[in-house]
Amino acid sequence: MLLENGEHIIGSELLVAGIGTIGAGKIMEVVLKKAQLTLSEIDFVMATGYGRRNFEPANSELSELSCHAKGVLFKNPLVRTIIDIGGQDAKVLRINDKGILENFMMNDKCAAGTGRFLDVMANILQIPINELEKSAELAEKPAKISSTCTVFAESEVISQLASGETVGNVIAGICNSVASRVAGLAKRVGIEEEVFMSGGVAQNGGVRKALEKELKVPIQWSETSQMMGALGAAISAYEQVKKERCI
Amino acid sequence: MSNEVKKKYVPDPNSAKFKLGKIAADAYVDAQAAKDRGELIGWCSSNFPVEIPETLGLSVCYPENQAAGIAARGGGERLCNISENDGYSNDICAYARINLAYAKTKDAPEQNMPAPDFLLCCNNICNCMIKWYENLAKELNIPMIIIDIPFNPDYDVSDAQVAYVKAQFLDAIKQLEELTGKKWTEEKYQEVMEYSGRTSRAWLAATAEARHTPSPFNGFDLLNHMAVMVTARGKKEAAEAMEVLEKEYKENVQTGNSTFRGEEKHRVMFEGIACWPYLRATSTGLKSRGINMVTTIYADAFGFIYDDFEGMVKAYCNVPNAMNLEHARDKRVKLIKDNHVEGLLVHTNRSCKLWSGFMAEMSRQISAECEIPHVAFDGDQADPRNFSEAQYETRVQGLTEIMESKKGGC
Numbered sequence: 001m002l003l004e005n006g007e008h009i010i011g012s013e014l015l016v017a018g019i020g021t022i023g024a025g026k027i028m029e030v031v032l033k034k035a036q037l038t039l040s041e042i043d044f045v046m047a048t049g050y051g052r053r054n055f056e057p058a059n060s061e062l063s064e065l066s067c068h069a070k071g072v073l074f075k076n077p078l079v080r081t082i083i084d085i086g087g088q089d090a091k092v093l094r095i096n097d098k099g100i101l102e103n104f105m106m107n108d109k110c111a112a113g114t115g116r117f118l119d120v121m122a123n124i125l126q127i128p129i130n131e132l133e134k135s136a137e138l139a140e141k142p143a144k145i146s147s148t149c150t151v152f153a154e155s156e157v158i159s160q161l162a163s164g165e166t167v168g169n170v171i172a173g174i175c176n177s178v179a180s181r182v183a184g185l186a187k188r189v190g191i192e193e194e195v196f197m198s199g200g201v202a203q204n205g206g207v208r209k210a211l212e213k214e215l216k217v218p219i220q221w222s223e224t225s226q227m228m229g230a231l232g233a234a235i236s237a238y239e240q241v242k243k244e245r246c247i
Numbered sequence: 248m249s250n251e252v253k254k255k256y257v258p259d260p261n262s263a264k265f266k267l268g269k270i271a272a273d274a275y276v277d278a279q280a281a282k283d284r285g286e287l288i289g290w291c292s293s294n295f296p297v298e299i300p301e302t303l304g305l306s307v308c309y310p311e312n313q314a315a316g317i318a319a320r321g322g323g324e325r326l327c328n329i330s331e332n333d334g335y336s337n338d339i340c341a342y343a344r345i346n347l348a349y350a351k352t353k354d355a356p357e358q359n360m361p362a363p364d365f366l367l368c369c370n371n372i373c374n375c376m377i378k379w380y381e382n383l384a385k386e387l388n389i390p391m392i393i394i395d396i397p398f399n400p401d402y403d404v405s406d407a408q409v410a411y412v413k414a415q416f417l418d419a420i421k422q423l424e425e426l427t428g429k430k431w432t433e434e435k436y437q438e439v440m441e442y443s444g445r446t447s448r449a450w451l452a453a454t455a456e457a458r459h460t461p462s463p464f465n466g467f468d469l470l471n472h473m474a475v476m477v478t479a480r481g482k483k484e485a486a487e488a489m490e491v492l493e494k495e496y497k498e499n500v501q502t503g504n505s506t507f508r509g510e511e512k513h514r515v516m517f518e519g520i521a522c523w524p525y526l527r528a529t530s531t532g533l534k535s536r537g538i539n540m541v542t543t544i545y546a547d548a549f550g551f552i553y554d555d556f557e558g559m560v561k562a563y564c565n566v567p568n569a570m571n572l573e574h575a576r577d578k579r580v581k582l583i584k585d586n587h588v589e590g591l592l593v594h595t596n597r598s599c600k601l602w603s604g605f606m607a608e609m610s611r612q613i614s615a616e617c618e619i620p621h622v623a624f625d626g627d628q629a630d631p632r633n634f635s636e637a638q639y640e641t642r643v644q645g646l647t648e649i650m651e652s653k654k655g656g657c
Contacts, residue, residue, distance in 0.1 A: 050637050065645035066652075089638070100652050103614065104645055106638075108595065108625045188607065 001230035002031050002042075006238035011035040012227055016087075016200075024055050046237035048229050050088060060240060067232030069093050069101040072196045074235055075222060080192040083211065083219070084228070085182060085201035087115040092186045105189045111150045113181030115201045120150055121174045124157055125167060129204075132171055136206030139172030146177075153177065172206060179210030186215055197221045198228035263472075263492035270484055271474040274308070279361045281306035287364035287427045290346075290383070292376050293477045293549075294566050295369040295394065298443055298559060299420055301481035302436045303429040307367060308360040309478050313349070314342040318523040318629035320357035327630050340598040341629035343379040350383055365389055365426055367419070371396035371569040373601050390426060392419050396564055402574050404564040413560045439481040440559070446480040447550040449489035454550075456496040457541040457586045461511035463499030466540035467530045468506055470521045476549035512537030513650045516583055518610070519594030519602060520545060524631035525639075532640055533592075536647045542586045544579055568601055576609050576616075583617045589650045591621035592643070597633045620649040 002011035011031040015023045024047070032038060039045075039057060047058035048067040055061070068084045073095065082093040089106055090113045096102040107113045111120075122129045136142075143165050147153040153174075160170050178201070195217050201207050202225035212219050224231070258265040282288050289300060291307040300307045317323060323341060329348035331337055337344070349355055353362060368380035368391055377393065384391035394415045399408065420431050450472075456463050472492065479485040499505055515533070517540040522529050533540055544567050551562045567575055582588070593610055595603045610621040622642045627633035 050641070053640070063641055063644040063648055065641070066648045089641070101645075101649055103620045103649065104622070106622075106642060188611070 001227060001234045002035055002037075003231070003234035003238055006235060006242070009231070009234075012224075012230065014226060024051070025057070028057065043241045044237040046233040046240070048233040059237070062233060062236050064229045064232075065091065065093060065104050066101055067229045067236065068198050069095060070232030070235045071228035071230070072198055072232075073099050074231060075228070076194065076196060076220065079194045079196040079220070081186065081189070081195045083182060083186060083195065083197045084199040085113070085115055085178070085197070085207070086199040086229075087119070090114050090182050090185065090199075092182070092189045094189050094192070103189060105185045107181070107185060110148065112148045112153070113178055113185075115199065117150050117153070117178060118174065118201060118204065118207075120154060121157060121171075124154055125161075125171065127167075127171070132175070133203075133205040135168050136172040136175050138166075138168035140166070141169055142176050143169045143173035145170075145173040148181070172210075175204065175206030176210045178207050179214050183211060183214035186211075191215055191217055193217055195219050198225045200226045202226070261491075263488055263495050264468075266484070266488035266491060267472050267475050270479050270482070270488060271312075274478045275313075275358070275360050278306040278308045282361040288361055289365045289367050290360075290363040291367040292369050292372065292380065294372040294563065295367045296416060296559065296563050297478070298436065298439050298481050299416065299423065300367065301439045301443075302431055303420070303423055303427065304435075305423065305427060305429060308363070310346040310349075310360075311342050312474055312477055313355075313358050313360050314345040314629055315474075315521075315523050316358040317345055317349075317355050318631075319526055321524070321631075322355055322357040323524050323629040324631050326352075326355065327632075337630070338597075340373070340375045340379070341627055342598065343375060345629055347379065347382060347386075350386060363387065363389060365423075366391040368392070369394045369396060369563070371563060371566050373568060373599065375600075390422075392422050394419055394563075396566075396569055398569050398571075399564060400571050402571060404561050408564055409557060409560050412564055413557060416556075416560055436556075440553075440555075442483050442486045443481040443551060444553070445486035446476070446482075446489045447552050449486065449493045450476055450480075451547060451550040451552070453489065453493040453496050454542065454546055455585070456493075456500060457514075459500045460514075460587060461505055462507060462514065462539055462541045462586075463496045463505050465505070465507035465534075466517065466542060467521075467526070469543065469546040470526075473546050473549055476546075480549065480551070507534075507539045509534065510537050511539045513589050513647065514539055514541045514587055515590040515592050515646070516541070516579070516586070516588045517543040517545075517592050517594070518579075518606060519596045520599060520628040522594055522596075522626040522634055523629055525626065525634050525636065528634075528636050529626075529639065532636075532643045536643065538590075538643070538647060540592070542582045542588060544575075544582060547578075547582065572605055572609060572612075575605070576612050579609070579613055580616055583613065583619065588617070588619060589653070590619050590646050591617075592646060593621060593623040595623045595625050597625070597627045598629060620646055620653075622646045 004010045013027045013030050015027050045058045047055040047061040048064045052061040072079050072082050080095050084091050091106045094103045111117050143160050147156050197219050202221040278288050289307040290310050293311045326345040326348040330344035366380050370376050380391050475485050548567045553559045553562045593606050614621045624639045624642045
């Protein structure tokens with residue numbers, strides 16, 4: 001994510017892969033090339049996410065917790081609860097009335113309730129991850145996927161399909177399973193409106209709707225929900241420059 | 248290339264660190280010497296009243312202490328695997344798994360201890376302890392003496408509970424006298440009680456020095472020093488060494504020194520048993536961000552203050568894992584307020600279901616009352632397979648950023 005003067009997004013790219021920080025390095029090259037800029041013209045590079053401490057071009061690093069909070073508040077300053085379901089973890093962030101991250105709760109290290117859980121399930125069902133929502137909409141009666149363990153849930157899905165359950169019902173069950181796990185975290189933090197969902201899983205309407213049902217609140221999202229962490233990092237980079245230059 | 252030869256660090260023999268380290272190490276040597284002399288020696292759970300074997304002049308070793316040492320030196324997984332291969336579930340306490348494996352193999356280069364002739368078990372720390380020691384007793388075919396101190400659902404310890412537990416203390420003394428031929432004397436008990444009181448008072452006074460900002464010590468020091476509180480608090484040398492520790496911390500306050508290296512930017516309370524296999528990773532994750540873990544209930548839990556036998560019984564009924572949530576919460580709230588803590592870092596310890604189980608609600612209540620953020624990370628006191636450094640780092644960094652923003656930084 002390339003941000004100009006803390007306001008204008010002048011470039012962004014997404015790569016859902018990469019070993020170590022190679023992916024981030026490649027993405028930065030692409031963004032700079034498209035914007036016809038070089039790294040030396042960038043005032044401040046802020047890294048976030050797993051591997052943030054090892055990304056050499058970065059001037060500094062910030063946790064994805066603070067970054068998601070900054071990114072979402074940039075979009076909507078009235079948000080008080082952020083649900084971020086990413087590939088490796090799920091978290092619920094509480095924002096206070098001053099717009100500052102006040103507390104958060106993360107899943108334990110088990111993959112249940114994260115985007116990786118959905119990846120694994122999409123893989124068994126041989127359905128592209130971005131088509132899960134469409135299939136979930138066809139469900140007449142969502143199947144019950146009760147296993148917390150991703151591998152056990154995988155066996156459960158296979159058994160349900162073998163017993164004649166429809167793919168739509170199984171996918172809706174998978175979405176409900178993720179939603180129920182994350183709703184538990186959200187209830188522990190305490191839901192305060194407005195609620196926004198960030199991270200890649202926000203694009204999955206099946207999970208979003210299941211979460212709305214569980215939490216009984218409307219959940220906002222954006223087509224760029226997956227980029228909220230990067231946006232927050234870019235905003236934070238701008239804030240650092242401002243601080244250094246006493247702007 | 249430098250020709251300098253790095254000198255081996257030799258601690259000052261008059262320092263508390265040296266004295267406390269020696270007492271902890273000597274405990275194993277002394278027990279082995281007693282065994283070699285033909286005396287009966289025991290294995291003892293950490294919150295069993297140490298005053299009983301000490302007054303009777305019996306040497307005991309502490310399996311929890313040994314398991315922590317083995318785990319910190321990298322042997323936890325090896326011994327856990329041995330127990331698991333014998334059919335013990337990896338859901339049970341890793342200290343138990345390590346010790347049950349050690350009872351079978353009788354060798355661990357990380358920390359050996361002599362085989363027991365009797366077992367002293369007290370369930371005021373957890374109930375897993377009972378089955379663990381029962382299995383040891385059966386496997387090794389040796390007697391087990393148990394003191395049952397049930398979880399107290401009320402805020403205060405009742406006279407009825409004291410009476411129930413006191414009778415068991417007296418029975419344990421009688422059983423040990425019959426088993427070992429050693430005799431309980433009131434004179435010796437008074438001496439042990441005095442040393443235990445001196446040790447505990449000095450320990451609590453030393454840890455209370457964290458009320459100063461910056462703290463005169465790195466809280467991780469407490470995790471090492473507390474080995475003496477667990478194993479030797481009724482000994483004269485323990486009382487003397489703890490008084491040196493208290494003096495050193497007080498001097499540090501006067502001179503502005505601290506064993507915490509670097510600037511103390513934030514102060515947190517650590518909740519739970521240390522993650523021994525990753526002590527360096529967990530400590531560096533804090534230190535690199537200028538976070539000092541200034542206090543933990545785990546350390547203060549081993550300071551027992553009382554004036555007589557009944558008072559001692561009551562003190563053992565009032566340990567953190569045996570008291571109700573409101574009482575346990577209030578003790579922590581006091582530590583947080585006394586020591587100006589800004590955040591709570593909770594170790595969700597797979598080994599300790601009891602402690603980790605009540606922490607979710609207690610963290611919420613503490614956070615609300617003290618207006619501090621709290622964060623939990625997954626780990627284990629001794630099984631290295633239950634920890635992820637990247638996940639720990641993210642949580643600690645999140646906590647740091649919240650503490651910074653509350654101070655108006657970031």
